[in-house]
Amino acid sequence: MKKFVTAAVAATLALGSVGMASAAEAQSRGDRYEQRQDRREWRQERREDRREWRQDRREDRREARQQQRAYARWQQAQRRYHAPRYYAPSGYQVRSWSYGQQMPYAYRTQRYVINDYGRYGLERPPHGYQYVRSGNDVVLAAVAGGLISAVIAGLFN
Structure with a gap:
């Protein structure tokens, strides 16, 4: 009976450690997912900034051409x-x-x-x-x- 109880306790501990490992793994997956999301958002913001900058340059060039045509x-x-x-x-x-x-x-x-x-x-x-x-x-x-x-x-x- 002692052997059975010892085996049961050992099995319980082994399953518990596997469960904790999978919980830690799930946590790290969540962290990676959040990091990936942060990178995507950062890239999106950077892309929008570049678009705005290009639009501003385009408008500046258009104004310069209009000034030149005024003469x-x-x-x-x-x-x-x-x-x-x-x-x-x-x-x-x-x-x-x-x-x-x-x-x-x-x-x-x-x-x-x-x-x-x-x-x-x-x-x-x-x-x-x-x-x-x-x-x-x-x-x-x-x-x-x-x-x-x-x-x-x-x-x-």
Whole structure:
């Protein structure tokens, strides 16, 4: 009888430890499931953030294009203004510029930049652009690279 009781107690202990092991295993499975869920949520949030960032960039580019279109690429001046005699930069001649060309740095020095654009009936240039005089014309060019975005022909006598 002692052997039977001892065997029964041993079996009970063995089943109990298996039961605890399976409970611990179930607990660790639950933890893994929660970790997986957390990673999924984090990825989803990151994806949404990237989408919002791309959308913002798209809107910024759209606004920039609309600002550029606000300036007609080539226009004839409605009125002519008197200005001091024009001297081309050393090594250059007076020439006609057009949209998309790049002005050399010699033209974009302070001597040729028009800072009092209101006096000549010009709108304020967009950020990063400036008006440059070239002969009797005025050119709207990028400050950094000199890329021409508009030409106003015959503004000066």
